[in-house]
Each structure stands twice: as structure tokens, then as C-alpha cells.
Amino acid sequence: xxIAHLIYDKRSLLSCSLICSFWYTATVPHLHHTLVVQTFxxxxxxxxxxxxxxxxxxxxxxxxxxxxxxxxVGFSDTAMFSRKRFNxxxxxxxxxxxxxxxxxxxxxxxxxxxxxxxxxxxxxxxTVQSLALRKPRxxxxxxxxxxxxxxxxxxLKLLYDVIYPQGEQANDRTLVPSFIPPLxxxxxxxxxxxxxxxxxxxxxxxxxxRFRCMDIFNVKGTRLLLGACADTLETLRLCPTDPHG
Amino acid sequence: xxxxxxxxRSFLQDFDLSRNKSLRTLQVTAWSGDALRxxxxxxxxxxxxxxxxxxxxxxxxxxxAFYQEHHFCGVESPGPGQPRLRKRSPGEKAEEAxxxxxxxxxxxxxxxxxxxxxxxxxxxxxxxxxxxxxxxxAAVAAEEAKVGFDSIFxxxxxxxxxxxxxxxxxxxxxG
Numbered sequence: 001x002x003i004a005h006l007i008y009d010k011r012s013l014l015s016c017s018l019i020c021s022f023w024y025t026a027t028v029p030h031l032h033h034t035l036v037v038q039t040f041x042x043x044x045x046x047x048x049x050x051x052x053x054x055x056x057x058x059x060x061x062x063x064x065x066x067x068x069x070x071x072x073v074g075f076s077d078t079a080m081f082s083r084k085r086f087n088x089x090x091x092x093x094x095x096x097x098x099x100x101x102x103x104x105x106x107x108x109x110x111x112x113x114x115x116x117x118x119x120x121x122x123x124x125x126x127t128v129q130s131l132a133l134r135k136p137r138x139x140x141x142x143x144x145x146x147x148x149x150x151x152x153x154x155x156l157k158l159l160y161d162v163i164y165p166q167g168e169q170a171n172d173r174t175l176v177p178s179f180i181p182p183l184x185x186x187x188x189x190x191x192x193x194x195x196x197x198x199x200x201x202x203x204x205x206x207x208x209x210r211f212r213c214m215d216i217f218n219v220k221g222t223r224l225l226l227g228a229c230a231d232t233l234e235t236l237r238l239c240p241t242d243p244h245g
Numbered sequence: 246x247x248x249x250x251x252x253x254r255s256f257l258q259d260f261d262l263s264r265n266k267s268l269r270t271l272q273v274t275a276w277s278g279d280a281l282r283x284x285x286x287x288x289x290x291x292x293x294x295x296x297x298x299x300x301x302x303x304x305x306x307x308x309x310a311f312y313q314e315h316h317f318c319g320v321e322s323p324g325p326g327q328p329r330l331r332k333r334s335p336g337e338k339a340e341e342a343x344x345x346x347x348x349x350x351x352x353x354x355x356x357x358x359x360x361x362x363x364x365x366x367x368x369x370x371x372x373x374x375x376x377x378x379x380x381x382x383a384a385v386a387a388e389e390a391k392v393g394f395d396s397i398f399x400x401x402x403x404x405x406x407x408x409x410x411x412x413x414x415x416x417x418x419x420g
Binding site for chain 2: 222223226227229230231232233234235236237238
């Protein structure tokens with residue numbers, strides 16, 4: 001019970017974990033609840049980026065404890081999170097993230113994972129309930145296909161910057177999502193100025209969307225979204241509080 | 246470049262909430278310029294009034310205004326997640342009081358269009374929680390003293406929304 005009050009305080013949790021094995025067992029799931037992996041390669045001469053934190057957690061067998069996983073790409077880093085970041089060992093470690101409920105990936109290069117995308121993200125299929133994608137790369141269908149990998153997805157965040165590069169690739173209309181996620185939680189979209197095909201495809205292929213809460217900022221297609229959630233929308237936020245997490 | 250007029254036009258097209266029959270709450274940040282697609286505060290208030298006027302939901306009851314660190318004169322943020330308090334000059338205090346006064350005028354205008362319970366929510370980091378809630382309560386008290394609240398426009402509720410993120414695990418964790 002005491003531990004539950006300390007879940008945001010890393011130092012206190014760490015101190016508690018050192019008291020005895022019982023306290024260690026109680027604190028360790030909270031200590032390893034969140035794992036943020038950056039793609040920056042070096043800072044202060046130290047290798048801190050992908051996939052080092054994943055390797056370290058894997059060595060200690062802590063990856064199954066992670067409930068919230070985020071891949072963060074810095075503003076100065078123009079690299080994408082693509083298939084090139086994986087080798088057989090990294091993929092094996094990545095696949096050990098079997099309890100993740102909240103998944104956030106910056107600059108996800110979806111086309112680079114196609115057509116074997118399930119091999120990389122399939123293990124998240126049953127557990128992920130919240131997905132946040134910042135500036136994902138791919139056609140509307142590919143993004144919808146990716147969202148459709150998660151059977152129990154409730155919350156969705158699509159975050160773009162003000163400037164979105166013009167010109168999108170041609171859509172592959174044959175791509176059909178594997179699952180129809182419930183999408184009954186919160187939808188957060190910022191600076192969405194790309195083609196509304198993505199929203200249309202999401203509504204068509206998922207048999208509608210049923211979000212109860214919407215967080216909208218500078219979105220092309222607001223009317224479409226509000227109409228699609230006409231029967232379910234309970235809370236409308238007109239400006240997100242922290243769009244980039 | 247987006248002008249107030251073009252923003253207003255697209256807002257009027259987008260935010261027709263007449264079809265949303267189960268809408269309970271409308272939440273906005275305490276528009277200080279950038280809240281609604283970077284339009285001026287006066288236009289933002291008018292657009293919000295329009296959005297409220299389109300609501301037909303029978304269960305709509307609440308209008309929540311979020312106040313973040315930059316809405317408080319006495320809070321400065323040197324880095325993300327690290328707000329700290331600073332002393333306000335008398336001029337800044339007066340300016341902040343006037344700013345709140347204007348927000349309340351706008352809330353009252355909105356309330357004439359659509360009945361709602363006003364909630365002022367401090368959406369700040371824990372370390373400035375006490376200060377921000379105190380400032381909001383002081384603004385409500387000042388409004389009460391100046392104009393007063395009644396059964397038609399009751400006293401707003403001041404609440405705090407916890408904002409916290411779980412830390413990454415320590416680098417050297419015992420296995």
C-alpha cells in the first residue's frame with residue numbers, strides 16, 4: 001500500500017527496494033514500469049541510445065515488467081525508427097516486451113517494416129491499449145494497418161509538427177488491417193495537415209470509431225472526426241496540454 | 246499565413262457540435278493567444294462562444310478551463326518539467342488580476358449562450374500546485390467580491406489535475 005504512493009518517485013522506490021526481498025518484489029514492477037529508449041547515439045562520450053537500455057534490461061530479465069515503452073527521437077535527430085535498427089539479437093530483446101500496455105514511437109518508418117511488420121510488432125498485439133505515434137512515416141493505409149495490429153487498442157495519439165512535408169506516397173488499397181481495435185478511449189491529434197484519407201480509412205476499415213474523449217489541435221478533418229464520434233463523444237478538448245509527451 | 250478571419254472561417258465549419266448528443270464536457274486551455282490555432286484571444290473567446298452555441302447535447306454540464314505554468318505570472322519554467330516560483334512585482338500582480346477579470350467576463354458571455362458549470366483546473370507540475378490553486382482561488386474570490394456569483398452563474402470549482410510521469414528505471418538496478 002505504501003509503495004503505491006511512491007510510484008512516481010524513483011529515489012524512494014529505489015530505497016524501498018533495498019530494504020528486504022519482500023519490499024524488492026513489491027517495488028520492482030513500479031521501478032521498471034516505464035522504459036524510454038532514445039535513439040541518440042552519444043552524450044558526454046557515453047553510448048546511451050538504442051538499443052543499449054533494451055540490452056541492459058534484457059540481461060536482467062526485466063523487459064516483461066515494462067508496461068509503458070517509448071522510443072524517443074530527438075528534435076535534432078533526423079533519423080527514423082526503421083527496420084535498420086534491428087538485428088536478430090535486438091529483435092529478440094524487443095520481442096521480450098510482452099506486457100506493454102502503452103506504446104509510443106517517434107518517427108516510425110512503417111514502410112521499412114513492410115511486409116513483415118507483424119514479426120516486429122506482433123508481440124504487442126494482445127497487450128497494447130494505448131498507442132502514440134509522433135510523425136509516423138507511411139501511407140494512410142500503412143498507418144491504419146499498423147494501428148490495426150493492436151487488438152485491444154483504446155487510446156490513440158497522432159502527433160505531427162506544424163510543418164508537414166508535402167507529397168504523400170500512393171496508397172496501397174489492398175492493405176487491410178488484421179484486427180478491428182475497439183478505439184473507445186481517447187483520441188489526441190495535433191497539427192494534422194496531411195490528407196484526410198488516413199482518418200477516412202480508419203473510420204471505414206475499423207467500422208467507425210467510438211472515442212469518448214477527443215483532444216484536437218489544428219486538425220484537418222475535425223468535422224469528420226466529430227461526426228464519426230457523434231454518438232459516443234463525451235469530452236472535447238480544444239487544445240492539448242502536452243502534445244509531445 | 247493564417248489570419249483571424251481564415252481561422253474563424255475554418256473553426257465555424259469544423260466545430261459544429263450539434264450532432265454530438267452525448268457531449269458532457271468542453272475543455273479548453275485558458276486561451277492566451279495560442280490556444281485556438283494562434284488566433285487573438287478576443288477571437289478565440291468568440292469562437293468558443295460559437296462552439297458552445299451549437300451544443301445540443303442534453304447532458305452537457307461542464308466547461309473546464311485549464312491553466313498551465315505560462316498562465317501564471319509567478320511561475321517560470323527554465324526547462325521542461327522544472328517550473329519554479331518567482332516574486333511578482335505589484336504591476337505584474339495587477340496585470341494578472343486584470344487578465345483573470347477578462348477571462349471571467351468572457352466566461353459570463355459564454356454562459357449566456359449555454360448553461361454550464363465552470364471548472365478552473367490547474368494543469369501544472371506538482372511543485373507549483375499549491376501556488377497555482379491559490380492564485381485561481383484568489384481570482385475567484387476577487388470576482389466574487391467584484392461582481393458576485395449566483396444560482397444562475399455559480400461559483401466556479403477550482404481543481405488540480407496531477408501531471409506526473411513515471412521515471413525511467415535507474416541505470417544500475419539490482420537484478
